[in-house]
Amino acid sequence: MTIKDKTAIVGVGATPYYKRGKSQPQTMEELVGKATLAALADAGLKATDVDGFAFFGGGFDTPTLVETLGIPEIRFTAMLTGTGGGSAGALGLAASAIITGVAKTIVVVGGMQQILHRYGVSTSDYPPTPYNTFFSAAGLVGPGHLFALLARRHMHLYGTRRKHFGEIALSNRANAQNNPEAVMFGKPMTMEDYFNAPLLADPHCLFDFCLENDGAVAVVITSSERARDLRQKPAYIMSSTHGGERSWGRAMYWQGMSDEFYASSGQQSVARHLYEVAGIGPQDVDCAQIYDHFTSQVLMQLEDFGFCGKGESGAFVESGAIRMGGKLPLNTDGGQTSCGYMWGMTHIREAVLQIRGTSTNQVQGAKIVLATGGPTAIPVSAALLRGE
Amino acid sequence: MSDIIRTKTPPIGLFQFAADTYTQPFWDAAREHKLKMPSCSACGFRRFPPTPFCPECHSQDLTWTELSGEAIIYSYTIVERAVLPGMAEFIPYMPIVVDFPDFPGVRLVSSLVDAPLDAVHVGSKVRVRWDDLPDGVTLPRFVLADD
Ligand SMILES: [Zn+2]
Secondary structure, X not given: OOOOOOEEEEXXXXXXXXXXXXXXXXXXXXXXXXXXXXXXXHHOOOHHHOOEEEEOOOOOOHHHHHHHXXXXXXXXXXXXXXXXXXXXXXXXXXXXXHHOOOOOOEEEEEEEOOOOOOHHHHHHHOOOOOOOHHHHHHOOOOHHHHHHHHHHHHHHHHOOOHHHHHHHHHHHHXXXXXXXXXXXXOOOOOHHHHHHOOEEEXXXXXXXXOOOEEEEEEEEEEEHHHHOOOOOOOEEEEEEEEEOOOOOOOHHHOOOOOHHHHOOOOOHHHHHHHHHHHOOOHHHOOEEEOOOOEHHHHHHHHHHOOOOOOOOHHHHHHOOOOOOOOOOOEOOOOHHHHOOOOOOHHHHHHHHHHHHOOOOOXXXXXXXXXXXXXXXXXXXEEEEEEOO | OOOXXXXXXXXXXXXXXXXXXXXXXXXXXXXXXXXXXXXXXXXXXXXXXXXXXXXXXXXXXXXXXXXXXXXXXXXXXXXXXXXXXXXXXXXXXXXXXXXXXXXXXXXXXXXEOOOEHHHOOOOOEEEEEEEEOOOOOEEEEEEEOOO
């Protein structure tokens, strides 16, 4: 038994994507509530239809949403564990609960509000442990520093260069120019701009980092049977997997991985199971929304999800493959570096819009779309959506 | 002269110390300016930092071996931008991850200090330097071996 095609995303909603701090005076509960109500309205459902929540990231919790949205009863509420990789995997939590009859209508929602807390320096907020003592001693205070170490090794092993990271940043930025909702809409960028940007954590420059911003995105999931009677074209959940291997483990918080895993996104096993459940391969994917907290990690995911060979992602993106009209149009809303960053929920939203045929950068005839969760310590995650 | 930019020590204000039963012997050895690494007393499997169980045999006993202090840079980054208060005067600094040719299988996260920025690459040979902090903790840091 698998979850394949038994559930579907029937509604999607979002707040505007605000620059960091600009969502005030709204509260996190307000942002998450607005996204949830928008997703329900999009589906033609009401808050009284909701009986479950699944999410990653938190910063809010189910009881407040139940209270303020008037949800009569909750039968399922679950949060994927971990440090950032879970939004695509949360779809699988919801699908499993619906298929087993635990709940009927589940909202997967994610919100981000970086007023008190900047995720760019988040590791410096963690209490000291016997393990992170080594990192604070080395001055490794943000995820950008940690992922720079992985990026450097990838460059060393495979000849990857900064211009390859730059191609991800430029491709995302070009896509954002067609998306009025993108934070970087109206702000085109050239490779010269990219190379003129300050190196924050060599080899990562400013434009290799995702945006810091505020907002929320929600999707509504129900059984495929019910989905066919609702107003939107269903985005069927073919597959949603999460987890990872011991060889990856705590990953950049460990630094002990072998070369095969060190210069990777840790998504190898998750990708394998994802395709197995869906019964397809990377060649069947029409476009991909790949978690881009750092551009270097997009390259490594292209390899782990089988779009190119190990170490070949630099050449793959240089060939134009990820651009609109290319072999694998990527991050068609502008991605987390140019559209908005909400724990990967923007990627889920864009995947649904591609399936519906309503993206501002629509890939003609897109039937199967990949969305990934953030490479980080276990769990990492991914999901495949398909249309009719 | 000073066109050559040399790496500084990482911002000391960011350092927060914690140890447990399993990592404490590393820090005890550091106070004596000795670099020691653990292996499983039962099966010899190496892990660092040492967690409560050996993942191969679940023994909790560790045997500590003193190393030469010579290491190879496995990867590095250069921090050239202060993102927190108190960082600016320490820029640039260079976090590194090192392998030990005389003890393969473990990796240490540390920093490379007093090195010309453009002289460093993956594979550079480095050796340990001990920095005694006022609060009684001694930190291993590294310098280029050819210096
Ligand atoms: Zn053992």
